[in-house]
Amino acid sequence: MKIQSSPSIRRMPTYLHRLFNLRASGQEWVSSAELAEYMNIPHIMVRKDIAVAGLSGKRHQGFKVNGLIDAILRFVGWNKSTSATLVGAGSLGTALLGFRDFQSYNFRIETVFDADPRKVGHEIHGYEVFDIAEIGTRLRQSPPKVGVICVPAASAQAIADTLVSLGIKYIWNFANICLQVPEDVIVQREVIAGGLAVLFAKIRKNESGEPITED
Amino acid sequence: MKIQSSPSIRRMPTYLHRLFNLRASGQEWVSSAELAEYMNIPHIMVRKDIAVAGLSGKRHQGFKVNGLIDAILRFVGWNKSTSATLVGAGSLGTALLGFRDFQSYNFRIETVFDADPRKVGHEIHGYEVFDIAEIGTRLRQSPPKVGVICVPAASAQAIADTLVSLGIKYIWNFANICLQVPEDVIVQREVIAGGLAVLFAKIRKNESGEPITED
Numbered sequence: 001m002k003i004q005s006s007p008s009i010r011r012m013p014t015y016l017h018r019l020f021n022l023r024a025s026g027q028e029w030v031s032s033a034e035l036a037e038y039m040n041i042p043h044i045m046v047r048k049d050i051a052v053a054g055l056s057g058k059r060h061q062g063f064k065v066n067g068l069i070d071a072i073l074r075f076v077g078w079n080k081s082t083s084a085t086l087v088g089a090g091s092l093g094t095a096l097l098g099f100r101d102f103q104s105y106n107f108r109i110e111t112v113f114d115a116d117p118r119k120v121g122h123e124i125h126g127y128e129v130f131d132i133a134e135i136g137t138r139l140r141q142s143p144p145k146v147g148v149i150c151v152p153a154a155s156a157q158a159i160a161d162t163l164v165s166l167g168i169k170y171i172w173n174f175a176n177i178c179l180q181v182p183e184d185v186i187v188q189r190e191v192i193a194g195g196l197a198v199l200f201a202k203i204r205k206n207e208s209g210e211p212i213t214e215d
Numbered sequence: 216m217k218i219q220s221s222p223s224i225r226r227m228p229t230y231l232h233r234l235f236n237l238r239a240s241g242q243e244w245v246s247s248a249e250l251a252e253y254m255n256i257p258h259i260m261v262r263k264d265i266a267v268a269g270l271s272g273k274r275h276q277g278f279k280v281n282g283l284i285d286a287i288l289r290f291v292g293w294n295k296s297t298s299a300t301l302v303g304a305g306s307l308g309t310a311l312l313g314f315r316d317f318q319s320y321n322f323r324i325e326t327v328f329d330a331d332p333r334k335v336g337h338e339i340h341g342y343e344v345f346d347i348a349e350i351g352t353r354l355r356q357s358p359p360k361v362g363v364i365c366v367p368a369a370s371a372q373a374i375a376d377t378l379v380s381l382g383i384k385y386i387w388n389f390a391n392i393c394l395q396v397p398e399d400v401i402v403q404r405e406v407i408a409g410g411l412a413v414l415f416a417k418i419r420k421n422e423s424g425e426p427i428t429e430d
Contacts, residue, residue, distance in 0.1 A: 012412045178229060206384075
């Protein structure tokens with residue numbers, strides 16, 4: 001089955017971030033109209049997103065902020081802990097290690113590996129950086145669920161091969177290459193430059209006078 | 216008009232990266248079948264992507280690597296220089312500043328700003344970090360086309376307001392909030408956690424036994 005609702009799924013962390021803030025400020029109820037205005041998307045799209053997450057609101061009441069948070073976390077699969085290892089403690093890897101929302105998503109990076117001797121043995125955002133040469137020794141007994149690849153493109157395939165050999169079935173890949181993996185391994189490729197290409201498509205359309213709508 | 220081909224557009228940097236590598240290795244021709252195998256997507260999808268970029272191949276010959284590179288760059292709008300400023304020289308901003316492919320995309324970050332006095336006056340990847348307080352002085356005369364926001368979510372709206380006040384119409388926003396901007400300003404929101412949500416959707420489907428196809 002296609003991930004039909006991929007744009008909808010991608011909006012979930014943004015809803016969550018907003019809902020966490022509302023909760024922290026003491027707000028208990030939120031309407032889909034309020035979320036639609038915040039997200040700058042049509043009201044109907046918000047209602048569909050919330051329905052996709054398995055909730056239906058009460059007319060004139062909206063949704064309990066806590067209830068919506070729980071529903072979204074459960075829908076995405078962030079209501080239970082998921083373990084991960086991160087390989088490549090460069091700028092991007094470091095940025096991910098510092099991304100505090102992962103805790104809210106129960107996404108637990110447990111180990112960090114790098115090949116650079118200047119990083120090995122040091123700490124980044126509270127994580128000790130282990131030598132990539134030790135990845136087998138450290139992970140083989142109890143491999144994490146997800147491998148996060150933040151190494152340069154030229155090294156990414158080799159790292160993927162290693163993760164797969166350790167029994168890791170899910171890979172979040174930030175290198176701008178298409179990893180070759182066995183059929184039972186699932187890769188989510190994150191191409192940051194892809195977003196730049198979409199921005200440029202919007203620029204092109206804007207400058208040609210065509211209206212743009214979000215998908 | 217909707218950005219209908221958004222997944223197609225997002226694939227363009229990955230094609231480019233592959234084509235750059237092929238060119239560097241001396242390969243002059245490439246077939247859509249070869250690209251499809253590399254990208255692990257259906258052949259027809261590659262042919263559509265190439266058609267979207269404005270090229271049609273010759274039967275049994277495929278495409279000239281150089282021709283395909285030029286077509287994609289021209290289609291996305293990366294065949295001419297685009298200026299940008301980047302605000303927020305933290306881990307993520309630093310990762311973007313080190314992303315060499317931007318040069319290949321003619322995406323030229325010209326200035327970098329931060330609020331942290333420990334960073335101001337120092338260099339990151341060859342860029343001098345300027346004090347955010349100087350952004351008006353430095354940019355007002357000749358604002359860049361694009362503003363890249365890499366500051367924490369809590370500061371992002373204020374930075375967006377500043378960029379808009381300087382006449383910048385296109386914003387690439389990495390903060391996990393929805394920026395409130397005038398109607399003529401276009402924002403591309405890059406939610407890295409969105410990709411994590413999609414990965415989890417794939418995990419869920421895989422564990423429930425449903426087949427997954429890429430979009």
